[in-house]
Each structure stands twice: as structure tokens, then as C-alpha cells.
Amino acid sequence: MGISANLFIKQRGSTTALKQPKELGFYSRNKDEEYLVSDDTNLNYYYLPDAELDRKLDLSAGFQKFKDYYKDFEDRCSLRGLLETIESSERHKGKKINADIITFRGIARKLISCAFDSPAFNAVNLRIISFNGQLFIKEVPDVIDATTAASTPGTGHSNDQDLNAFTGYKFETLVTLSNPLQYTPREVIEKRTKRIVSHGDEYISVVRTGVGNCKLILGAEVDCVFDFKENGKDNLKHYAELKCTQQVMNISDTHKFERKLFRTWLQCFLVGIPRIIYGFKDDQYVLKTVEEFSTEEVPVLLKNNNPQMGSSCLEAIKWYGLLTEWLLKMIPRDEDPHAQVRAFKLIFENNHLRLSEIEENDDEYSGLVNEENILTNGFREWRKSLKKK
Template identity: 35%
Template sequence: MPVILKRAATSTGSLWCTARSISMSKTFDIQPIGRFVGQSAAIKRPKEIAYFSYDDKHQFRLDDSSIRYYYPPTIGADLSRGFDTFEKLDDAADDHLDSLLKTIMALEKEIDKRVETDVITWRGMMTKIMGAIFSDRDGFEMNATLFQRTIFIEENHEYKRQSQARQSRQFSQPGRPSQDMMSFWGYKFETLCLLPRPWDETPREYIENRENEIVNNHAQYCSVVTTGIGSTTMILGGEVDALWDSKPVDGGPIKWVELKTSAEIRHDGDLMNLERKLMKFWIQSFLLGVPKIIVGFRTQDGYLKRVEEMDTASIPSTVKRRGKGTWDGNMCINFAASLLDFLRATIKGDGVWRIRRKERSPAIEVFRIEEAGHGDIISDEFINWRIKLALDVPLPSPVAEPEPEHELGSAASSGNGTTGTQAVVSTGAYVLGL
């Protein structure tokens, strides 16, 4: 058996010791990608089943207090303004899946049932998985563990920190805006686009003064959805930026809005970069059922030049029709379906597993790094709750499953009209248009 690096007992962090793996490393080949061509795997439309907020101090709240509403920004705004007063979130701590699991616990306490699903993770992890087929320059590392027939997946925090430091060094070039500044431009754009209440309840003075607001990225509204790709069901948690109008009270589709920034298009190279960005934009919104993406195009020195609204549904077909063929939506879905099947067949029994894709590697590796336990991926609070629930309820009952869709062009979007963390059944179409 191969000798691998194994973490010291109680953490999934960066303390390592040499140990023997109890299982061989298994690989999922990305190439040849031609085997993923064709009609997409079945999709189960995203449905919001719960939500939570982080407040202005980034404290967890089991409510929708941080939900925001979209209102068009002022064209020509200086996206660099306020950089010196930016209240930036310190993400040095590894929060694991804690907030997502707290929200699932609250839902289960309310419905008095265990929610059954194959995978629980953040939307960001599934974005990396879906995009891996066409993102050969990017690597990732995730930690995973199996508990009560569900695979829990989180990002390997130490790898994330190292990647961020490496990217910061790469962007540190004379005459070029820093990585920190360009990240700020995105948060500034959000501040220029968001209101704390619907526009008709917001004073005109506030709307016109948004350019002077202190930028703070602590507050977030996070949607928790049940969805599925291929034969794998999932519960995903992820931040959504804004509502287009308001949440429907009749359980209809939620008109979420995702906000993004990109450099203005000057030449073919910029167009190619935008096309690659659009894949990530589409995947992120597709996974949570966000129907609209609003992109703020900026100048090279950070001035907002124009705003373009994009229907999530139309992005893959638009790229296929007008783009350079850098990615294909159906192939992203088929790739994700196959990789998820592979993970479910590989991650068996106790312990902590590593899911790793090295930069420019043609394969994804899966190997065990701890022989027992769950590391810090699952909180003790969640484990104890599930044990208590198992003692109280003999057989778990599944959450209302998303409706299966066998055509990519007919997957449906999320929607609800509930409050708190009630389970949701929603209606409406989420047409991807591939």
C-alpha cells in the first residue's frame, strides 16, 4: 500500500503526519471529455427548503434579515471609491459546514423528520465539480466523510488559503490593480445595486447615496436548496445576492438575482475571458435556481461602464451559438453526474477522504486521509442531534424530493413563500435553453 500524508487526529487542517492509507487512491479520469457529449443527465429542479443569514458582524442568524433587493446602479460610478474604509470579512477561520448543518437541524426539528439526501455541501464545491471538465488550469482539494448514508463535502481550508496567497502574488504586477482591489470592485458593485428593503419602501435619499455607503461583505443571505443531478440527490447551501422584487406568497418561482463584474470587451482575448467566466456564472446560478444574472462591465481602472442583464437559461445556448466553444453546459452536467456517482461508489465506511484535482491534471483523485471519525467536517452538535433523532424516529423520512427532469431544457427553478425554515414545494419553470 502507498504511504500518504495523514492529518493529526481531530482536525482536517494543516497538521500532518506520515501514515499508511487503509485504501488505495482511486482516480476519476477527466479525459477524454468526448464521452460526456450528448443530452444531459436528468436534473431535479432546485427548491429552497430553508435559509439563514449572516448579519453585519457575520454572526449566524436563522432568519432572512440579510436579504437584499436589486435596484439599478449609477453608470459611471467609481468602483474603487471607499477601498480605504472597506470592512472586509476575515475568512482565516475554517467554518466547515457548521452554518449549513445548523440550518438543516432547525428544519428537521420543525418537520420532526430527517432529511434524506446523497450529498450535503456548499454550492461552491459543486461549482468546482461541475466546472472541472473545462477548467484544467484550476486545482482544488476537498474533504469528505460519510455519515448516515450521506456524503458531507467541504473545501480543504489550508489548500484554499495557499491558493489565495499564490493568486495574490501572481496579480502583484506594476501598473496593474491588485487582487484585493479587483475583489473590492465586485463588492462595491453589489453595494451600488442593493437595497435593504424593496425600492418602493426605500427613501430616495438612500437610493441616490449608495455610492457613499461603506462597503461591508460580512452580511449574507444564504439559500438552502434540495436538488439533484443524474442519480444523486443533494442539499446545497449558498449565498444569493438579491431579489428582483419580492418572494412570492403563493409558492411560485423566486426571482433571485446574481451580481457579477467583468472587464469591458476590447478585443477577442477579453471576449474569450468573459466566455470562460460565463461558465462559472451559469453554474453558480443554475445550482441554486437563480434565473437572472446582472453583469457590471467596468473599465480597466475600475469605472462602471454599463450593466447587462442575462437570463441564466440562455447563457449555455448563447455561448454555443456565438462563442469560441470553450465549454458546453450539457457536458458540465453529464460530467458532474458521473463524478458524483464515482464519489458515492468510492467513499464508503468510516473516516475522512480527500477529493483532489491537481492543477492541469487530467484526473481527480479520491483517497482516505483518516481511518475513523469525521474530522471537523460534521459538528458534534449535528451528530448528537442525528443520534437523538434516530432514537426518537425509527425510520427517516425524505424531504419532499425535487421533481425529476429528463430534459435539460425543462429543469425548474426554486421558489417559496414561507418564513423561517419550513419545507417548501415550489412551482415554475427554470429553462436552461441548451
Template identity: 35%
Template sequence: MNISTFNIQPTSRFAGSNTTIRRPREIACFSYDDQRQFHLGETSLRYYYPPRLPADLNRGFDTFQQLDDSADEHLDALLQTIIALEKETGKKCEADIITWRGMMTKILVAPFDIMNGFEMNATRFQDTIFIEENNAYKNEQKIRQRNQRMPPGMASQDLMAYWGYKFETLCLLRQPWDPTPREEIESREEQIVNNSSQYCSVVRTGIGSTRIVIGGEVDAVWDCKPDRKEDPIHWVELKTSAEIHSDRDMLKYERKLLKFWAQSFLLGVPKIIVGFRDQQGIIRRLEELETSSLPVKVKKYGKGVWDGNICINFAAAFLEWLRNTIHGDGTWRIRKLEKSPVIEVFKVEEHGFGDILSPAFSAWRST
């Protein structure tokens, strides 16, 4: 097997701030409803309104309607949205790479996330590389995580995952604050948590010479979406984190901030709201963070455990290399082993798209 490798280390070779970045701009959107049914448009768009504090994130865990995400959804919803966009505009959605935000996040944070691994599948079609998560690998990781023994006094992995979804439910409204009845705002604590419903933004962006189209979930909008498509949208990303009591806690929090920043940066989300919780899952305070100022904040006032410019320069160099490495027909694997300083790329199938492209998309593009 012929394996091509891209070195992540030493990160110093990606220092500086010379990479051009194209501001992410929404070109389309789609929604999943509470039954995980796909809909074009913004039916699942939610609006931010702060929760009442202190907020107990444990409430309703026994009625949690949890999405079973073990099935492989591939890029189907994203590609369906692109078909609709191309029909509407009469133009091909040109990009060097089309993928989910989650895949781009893993690539962007790779220089400072050596401990974790990833596996993706990719194929080239009409000069665009389409990248999805390797679902078998994702499911293996989830089982490993679930079986991890938590330290005494710590909540289970399942409960901690629920805390994140509960926090979102406590912060969201189905319509803007003004027309929302007071009882609806105040009854959010009683609402059954369902994580099937999602609003997904499809954005056009670029890092270095690589043009990218990304689809990713957005938690909420601060006010309303603007009428003009070219205007920036005041998106909000919602996160929870443990309260900081020591230097060690601060270090853990800064590592978390790397992922928070990368996810929001890629979709053009300007604001992150963090709910700080105690060990019992009670939110005590909220903090608003500006996505654009996070790298400077970490570098200047924190432990300096990551550097945003290095991440961006690395991603630019890696994506350019990837475009020269994945060529011709077939399916490829993009893999980073845990603790490995290299990303490997190799062919797993000589021909075809390996289910990465939906039949509807390849048929549409071939007409």
C-alpha cells in the same frame, strides 16, 4: 495510500443531454450580519435596484470592512440550519450529498477548467456524504493569488476583489424599492462596503441519480420572495467583468461565463446582472443575462469554449462514482491538481468526521 481516480478527459464521453436535473428549490435559509453573526431566517436578504451609471468602484476602498475568512467555518452554519429545519418539519433532510455551492461549482466546471485545482474534505454519515473545502488549501491559494504580479497598469488583486463588493453595494437595498426613501437609494455610493453580511439559500436539487442539498450565498431578489414555498424565486446574481475590446477579451469573458452559469444554475438563480467596467474600475454599462440561455448562447454565438450539457453529464457521472467510492468511517480528500485531467479521492483519516460535522449536528442526528 490507496488513491481512486476519475478521468475528466476526454470530455466527449459526456456529450449529449440525457441527464435528469431536479429544479433547485429553497427549503431553508440563514443570514450572516455585518459582524458575521449567524441568524436563522432572512434578515440579510437584499433587493436589487440598478445603480446610477457611470459608477466608480474605487470609492471607499480605504474604509472597506473586509471579512477575514482564513478561519475554518466548516459546514457549521449549513448544518445548524438543517437541524432547525428537521426540528420544524419533524423529518430528516434526506440527501446523498450535503455541501456548499462553491464545492459543487468546482465539480460542475471541472471538464473546462483544467488549469485550476481544488481540494475538498469529505465524510460519510448516515448514508450522506458531507463535503467541505480544505481550508488550508484555500488559504494557500489566496496567498499565491495575492502575491501574483499584475501587469503594468492593472489594479491589484485586493482592489479588483473590492470592485465586486462595491458593485453589490451599489445595486442593493435593505427593503423593496417602493418603501425605500429616495435619499437611501441615492446614497449607496457613500455606503461603507462590508462583505461579512450574507443571505444564504439552502436548496434541494439533484443531478442524475444524486440527490443534493446545497447552501450558497444569494446576492439579491429581483422583487420579493413569493409566499408559496414551491414557487420559483426571482433571484439575481451580481457580477463585474472587464469591457470586451478584442477576441482575446471575448475568450476570457466566455470562460468567466462558465462560472457565472454554474453558480447560478446550482442554486436556481434565473438572472445574472453583469456590470462592465473599464481598466480604471468605472462601470459603464449593465447587461442582464438569463442563466438558462447561457449554454446555448456560448455554443451558438460565442467561441464554444464550454458546453453546459457536458458539465451536467460529467457531474452526474462523477457524483455517482463518488457515492460508490466514499464508504464507511473516516475522512476523505477529493483533489484535482492544477492542469490535471483526473480527480483523485483518497482517505486521510481512518476514523471520525475530521471536524466536517459539528458536534451539535452529529449529536442531533444520533438522538
């Protein structure tokens, strides 16, 4: 009988100790599903002069021409770029990176949010591989389909829902340049409103961080650089998160926005992105205002404005500490890269996270343990060769 365990979301740990996130590396993924390590081709740069808001920028313009390359990817949840970036760093340093859990920021956010949000927003259906003393966590693509359908145009929802989702991508396109301002021709700047909006190209920062005694490596999509990028340096302090939402007109809108801001804070806090930029649109999808928030100051802002959310940020950290500690306690981790790989399923049900080991007779077992559903053969061989050295 394999391992099985439950963690109830009402539980909290005592740890609030956090490690300062540091950028380990980065990569770009393009619309052809190629992963380019140490390549910032898809990194964008923020540029929106205040005067632009006077132009009544239409966030619905170009909706019919939207290109969603992401939906056609063979493996939308792939860890390949993350693993290749880790291997590149290890080759440079000549040793294995010291980490307990390796996954994406979005997965960590979902695991934390399930204790605070409606399950509809945070369906958790994950697969975990224990290999070489580390846990590698990947999301099941079908869950991506179900939980992002409302936030990705062209996924079978009503036209209004699709259009609302599109405005987020449009906002990112309008307020960023693909090169720093000084290297961008005036013609390109002036024609930004006519750029075709697409989804698929990404720039991913690979970040080393931790909570309590657990050390994590998280891959996180970065929307843009706010000011400038330093070559060969840790650029976390230069990154910004972009969001677009409805104008706040009344108390009900305020509370909705506070819940959104909490989720965005969590997203940025996990990997040390210091700046959040929100675009606010009206009912006609016109961009009305843009506001900047400091990630560090969001907990204070929420506490001062909404007593009910006053402790949410601290509670999130305590839950984060508990759930990572629980995973490390429940899942055996053999340091030998030649040892048998073990696979686990982690799902959220009712009021708890349920962990169960995937046995050899399970249909998923071979793909997870023997094939490349999570770990690439190249990464396995690299770790084995590193052990010999």
C-alpha cells in the same frame, strides 16, 4: 488499507437528467461569524435605475476603507449554518432529509470546473465525511486562501489586483439596497455611493437538487433579490447573481467574457438562480453598462457565438453526473448514525480527481471524525435522536 480511487477528467457519464432545484431554507451569516437560521437580515434587493449610469459611478471609490471581516473568521468554510438549517427543516417535518451529498454550491462548481478550467482557478482540496448514509463535503481553508487571493482585496497581491477585486464588491454595494425600495428612505438611496464596502455578511439559500440518481443539498450565497421576496415560499425564481467585469472591446475580450459567463452559468444553474446581471467597467473603473442574462439561455448564447464552447454546458452536466455517481459508488455510506464515521480526502492532480481514505494514524483523522472540523456535535446528536424516534 483504506479506499483509494481515481477519476480522470476526460471521462463523461451519460446522464443529463436533472432535478428541479427547490429552496429548502435559508440563513444569514454576519461579520461576527454568527449563523442565523431562517433569518434574511443579509438579503439585499436589486435597485439600479438606468439614469444612474449617467452619473459615471466610480467602482474604485472607497477602496481604502474596505472592511474584510471574512479573512478573520475562525472557520471560513464552516458547514454550521447549513447543518443547522437542515436540522431545523428535519425538526419541522419529523424525519431525515433524503439526500446523498451535502455541501456548498461553490464546491460543486469547482469539482465540475476542474474538467474545463485551469487548475489555478479551481484548486480542489476537499474533506468528505460519511455519516448517517450521507456524504458531507468541506473545503480546506488553506485552499480558499490560495485560490481566492486574486479575488479578495488585501491578500498580498499587487494594488491593481486588489483594486480589481474590490470593484466587484463595490458594484454589489452600489446596485443593491438592504431593504425593499418602498421601505428605504430617500436619503439612504441617494448616499449609496458613499457606503463603506465590506466582505463577511452573507445570505445563504439552502437548495435541494440532484443529477441522475444523486440527490444533493447545496448551500449557495445569494447576491440579491431581483424583484420581490415571497414570505414562506420558495424564492429561487426571484434571486439574481451579480458580477462585475471589464468592458468587452474586441474578439479577445469576447472570448474571455464567454469563459467567465460559462463559469457564472454553472454557478447559477447548480441551484436554479434564473438571472445573471453583469456590470461592465472601463479602464478607469467607471461603470459603463449593465446587462442581464437569463441562466436558461446562456448555453444557447454560447453555442451561437462560439462553436468551441458549443457543447461545454452539456459536457459539464455529463461530468457532474459521473463524478457524483463515482463518489457514491466509491464511498461506503452506513445509515446508522451510531456507526463509525469515515473520513476521505479528495484532491485534483494533473488530469484526475484522487480520492483516498484518511486513516486513524493521520494527523487530520481525529479532528474530522471525533471533533467538529466538519460535523457539529449538535448535528450528530440530533441525527442520533431522530434515529431513535
